[in-house]
Amino acid sequence: IxxxxxxxxxxxxxxxxxxxxxxxxxxxxxxxxxxxxxxxxxxxxxxxxxxxxxxxxxxxxxxxxxxxxxxxxxxxxxxxxxxxxxxxxxxxxxxxxxxxxxxxxxxxxxxxxxxxxxxxxxxxxxxxxxxxxxxxxxxxxxxxxxxxxxxxxxxxxxxxxxxxxxxxxxxxxRFEGLKKYFIIRFPQRPGALRDFLEMLGPDDDIARFEYLKKSARNFGSVLIGIETKDRRNFDLLKANFDAEGVQY
The missing domain is CATH 3.40.50.1100 (Rossmann fold)
Structure with a gap:
């Protein structure tokens, strides 16, 4: 002391x-x-x-x-x-x-x-x-x-x-709201990944993409980590998910 x-x-x-x-x-x-x-x-x-x-x-x-x-x-x-x-x-x-x-x-x-x-x-x-x-x-x-x-x-x-x-x-x-993780029910079909990428904004980057398990023949659960430059971009991303019927 x-x-x-x-x-x-x-x-x-x-x-x-x-x-x-x-x-x-x-x-x-x-x-x-x-x-x-x-x-x-x-x-x-x-x-x-x-x-x-x-x-x-x-x-x-x-x-x-x-x-x-x-x-x-x-x-x-x-x-x-x-x-x-x-x-x-x-x-x-x-x-x-x-x-x-x-x-x-x-x-x-x-x-x-x-x-x-x-x-x-x-x-x-x-x-x-x-x-x-x-x-x-x-x-x-x-x-x-x-x-x-x-x-x-x-x-x-x-x-x-x-x-x-x-x-x-x-x-x-994660504290600043610039990185989030989603578990998404991902379709098992040609072009599914391309369709998903089109939902992302210009400042959104995929930091992690990992299949957790294949829950059905046509779908699988995927853990996706996304980083962005502005936390408000996640509101736009979720709106895109909802509009396209993405389950997350």
């Missing part, structure tokens, strides 16, 4: 004129970073607003604060592996126990993936899921809430295995 409190020292040292940030966004896993940073500012008699950022699938701090005691989660989504813990640390919770549960923002894992891709493509910054928590949680603030405010979002790690990139992209596309 004391070692991670040096992050708060660096924040204070870099603030112009000895000012204090209005808001400090803290990613939370075991809680050591959050405990250290909050403890440092308390010792300095400085009082920024702290926002704790946890994965939605591992809200151990939020559940503990809401219950008034240390809670062990029965189930954890391990996608945000650097912050997905079933139980907040005992000593960190001792430092954090006086904060309200609503000081914790829960970050949806799929939205987090969209933030990771955005940071990579726009800023050229590689973040692991836990490292992107504080950045992503900023999306929960309205512009009015943060206008004119000095906000520090702690980006805690870039230890990202690029073998996970396809999964991150998949989650991001």
């Amino acid at each position: 004391e070692g991670q409190a040096t992050v708060a020292y660096e924040i204070a040292a870099q603030m112009p004129g000895g000012r204090v940030p209005d808001i400090v966004m803290l990613p939370v896993g075991g809680g050591g970073l959050a405990a250290g940073v909050t403890h440092y500012f308390a010792d300095q008699h400085r009082d920024p607003r702290f926002v704790f950022c946890e994965p939605a699938g591992a809200p151990s701090l939020r559940e503990s604060l809401a219950s008034g005691k240390r809670v062990k989660l029965a189930k954890v989504d391990n996608f945000v592996d650097g912050a997905a813990v079933a139980e907040i640390g005992r000593e960190p919770l001792r430092h954090l126990k006086d904060f309200a549960a609503d000081a914790v923002r829960l970050v949806p894992e799929n939205r987090l993936c969209a933030t990771m891709i955005e940071m990579l493509n726009v800023e050229g910054v590689v973040l692991e899921p836990a490292g992107a928590l504080a950045i992503d949680a900023l999306k929960d603030f309205s512009r009015k809430e943060i206008r004119g405010k000095t906000i520090v979002a702690i980006v805690s790690g870039g230890n990202f295995d690029f073998e996970r990139l396809p999964d991150v992209k998949e989650r991001a596309l």
Whole structure:
């Protein structure tokens, strides 16, 4: 905890004129970073607003604060592996126990993936899921809430295995509504695939095409994944399906 409190020292040292940030966004896993940073500012008699950022699938701090005691989660989504813990640390919770549960923002894992891709493509910054928590949680603030405010979002790690990139992209596309999967009753006749392709829009791409089983002599169930550039294109695609009597 004391070692991670040096992050708060660096924040204070870099603030112009000895000012204090209005808001400090803290990613939370075991809680050591959050405990250290909050403890440092308390010792300095400085009082920024702290926002704790946890994965939605591992809200151990939020559940503990809401219950008034240390809670062990029965189930954890391990996608945000650097912050997905079933139980907040005992000593960190001792430092954090006086904060309200609503000081914790829960970050949806799929939205987090969209933030990771955005940071990579726009800023050229590689973040692991836990490292992107504080950045992503900023999306929960309205512009009015943060206008004119000095906000520090702690980006805690870039230890990202690029073998996970396809999964991150998949989650991001699905969160943004740019990729959907359909199970379609597909006719077994010449020209059926060509007829299906004609229903697609110019920005629609087939990302997956897999026969699940042949349910009848003339039909088979097909899993089709479709990516597009605008989520509204799926409304047009479904309208085409309905007009052509496609069962999905």
